[in-house]
Amino acid sequence: MTKISVSRLAKMKQENEKITCITAYDASFAAIFDQAGIQVLLIGDSLGMVLQGHDSTLPVTVDDIQYHTQSVARSASNALIISDLPFMSYATPQQSYQNAAILMRAGANMVKLEGGAWLAESVKGLVERGIPVCGHLGLTPQSVNVFGGYKVQGREDDQADLLIRDALMLEKSGIQLLVLECVPVPLAARVSKALQIPVIGIGAGSETDGQILVMHDAFGISAGFCPKFSKNFLIETGDIRSAVALYKEQVENGSFPSSEHSFY
Numbered sequence: 115m116t117k118i119s120v121s122r123l124a125k126m127k128q129e130n131e132k133i134t135c136i137t138a139y140d141a142s143f144a145a146i147f148d149q150a151g152i153q154v155l156l157i158g159d160s161l162g163m164v165l166q167g168h169d170s171t172l173p174v175t176v177d178d179i180q181y182h183t184q185s186v187a188r189s190a191s192n193a194l195i196i197s198d199l200p201f202m203s204y205a206t207p208q209q210s211y212q213n214a215a216i217l218m219r220a221g222a223n224m225v226k227l228e229g230g231a232w233l234a235e236s237v238k239g240l241v242e243r244g245i246p247v248c249g250h251l252g253l254t255p256q257s258v259n260v261f262g263g264y265k266v267q268g269r270e271d272d273q274a275d276l277l278i279r280d281a282l283m284l285e286k287s288g289i290q291l292l293v294l295e296c297v298p299v300p301l302a303a304r305v306s307k308a309l310q311i312p313v314i315g316i317g318a319g320s321e322t323d324g325q326i327l328v329m330h331d332a333f334g335i336s337a338g339f340c341p342k343f344s345k346n347f348l349i350e351t352g353d354i355r356s357a358v359a360l361y362k363e364q365v366e367n368g369s370f371p372s373s374e375h376s377f378y
């Protein structure tokens with residue numbers, strides 16, 4: 115298998131092939147996901163919640179993401195590796211360049227940042243400096259205090275129109291992938307059609323170009339809360355490798371996410 119590139123992901127969108135992504139934080143799980151043919155591994159700042167036990171992603175540092183990126187990169191040879199720039203590590207373009215460089219040196223192939231049009235200068239600057247960028251819109255967990263909780267975004271027409279404008283602006287600035295989190299299915303479908311680049315959904319229905327889940331949610335082992343949009347693939351299969359294969363199969367054949375995992 116050859117290493118997945120951003121152009122391969124773009125081609126998958128053109129050919130209507132669904133992209134399967136999952137978070138990974140260590141070498142052992144990264145190897146399992148990589149061998150299963152998962153195209154994208156995300157070292158998400160969700161590690162603050164599922165590994166460290168915080169109630170938000172805000173305490174996560176660049177050092178944390180660097181450490182877990184190094185672990186994942188050592189064992190994932192095929193999947194594209196994306197690392198999250200954590201809260202306040204890209205507040206200015208200069209900060210985004212410095213911190214993205216740390217994550218790329220740790221083994222990332224792309225960095226992800228949360229937010230809309232205000233990121234245009236950083237995105238353009240990162241891409242000009244050789245760093246591929248993934249955007250993240252909708253429920254952006256680093257802004258949980260602004261939203262007043264983990265709530266579905268884009269339900270109102272003006273919110274939905276703003277999200278589409280942000281997505282187009284980020285694409286124009288140079289992002290090559292977009293994560294769309296917790297938005298109603300029709301809005302996710304609109305965004306996926308409006309953009310040339312692949313749109314990866316989480317809690318955004320089945321009409322996006324691919325799906326991502328936090329691995330602990332996909333195995334039903336998150337402490338406490340399991341989001342409505344997730345599914346426990348382990349309970350159906352009883353074995354981690356089979357659970358990963360089932361997740362990939364259901365993303366590819368469009369049966370996950372179903373309406374019970376989606377917002378309208």
Ligand code: KIV
Binds near residue numbers: 158198293327328
């Ligand atoms: O941090 C993370 O795991 C993420 C996913 C939820 C997309 O950003």
